[in-house]
Amino acid sequence: MADPCSPCSDHDDELPSVDGPQPPVVCQGSASACQGSTSTPTAKTRYERVVLQHKQKRNQKKRERVERKRKLREQNGAEDDEVHISKRECKAICRDRCLEALKHGQRVCIDLGLESLMSDKEKSKLAQQLGRLYGSNKKCEKPMHIYFSGFRKDGHLYQECVRKHQGFQEFMVEMTEKNYTELFAAEEIVYLSPDAKNALKSMETDKVYIIGGLVDESVLKKTTLQRAEAHSVTTARLPIDEYMIKADRGTFSKILAVNQVFDILLTYNLTGSWLQALVAGIPQRKGFIRKETNEEC
Secondary structure (H helix, E strand, O other), X not given: OOOOOOOOHHHOOXXXXXXXXXXXOOOOOOHHHHHOOOOOHHHHHHHHHHHHHHHHHHHHHHHHHHHHHHHHHHHOOOOOOOOOOOHHHHHHHHHHHHHHHHHHXXXXXXXXXXXXXXXXXXXXXXXXXXXXXXXXXXXXXXXXXXXXXXXXXXXXXXXXXXXXXOXXXXXXXXXXXXXXXXHOOHHHEEEEOOOOOOEOOOOOOOOEEEEEXXXXXXXXXXXXXXXXXXXXXXXXXXXXXXXXXXXXXXXOOOOOOHHHHHHHHHHHHHHOOHHHHHHHHOOHHHXXXXXXXXXXX
């Protein structure tokens, strides 16, 4: 009789069946062989590019914070080593600037009378954008005078703003349920629309620039242009075509988020340079780059 402990010569080539989970197979080959076909060089390159862009944005924000503190020290008549500006002091200075802007700053109005055209999801996104543009204005060395017009306190958009932004009711912004046409004279108004024929050449202190408060994922064309024309007010578009050209790839869409349009105006109001404002404000994914041959006016 065969010994039960000895291997069975009749079945040397068969593997015993094992119930339960199998141990992982350790790949002894190269790392690229283990990755399989799901990770392509294109996907890896795209991921590395996104990571690099995020790192560059973080570094840029850090440089901006350092530069703001340096300017604050200069305004206080002290060298970098002589005085330290605390966060509380920075907040106080920013608050004073915003309060001054409410009196004498360049006027920009966000037209929030388009709420009925948006879904709840789109209103939630707009609430986020309003918070971002307010944050940009607070940090700016030269903030602007912001209006939120057509802003109903019983509306879903207002409730989303309160929910998303702590202390929203205390924002240094003029909020009103009145339409922008009730706040400003027609000759003062310039309504910004990507569909407008004429490019905005400059910002004038006696004008108020209206940004349509609209997040439209279905891309309804000419909504803001038609709204402005219905009120017989001047329209203009950002001078993207005058200062930018298309790169090799991108979406090439000139429709920007509300906070992106505001940031471009904010940078232009500070620097007087459309080229600088557009390069800083238009996301890279849009695929626009500066015209190298263009001269600043």
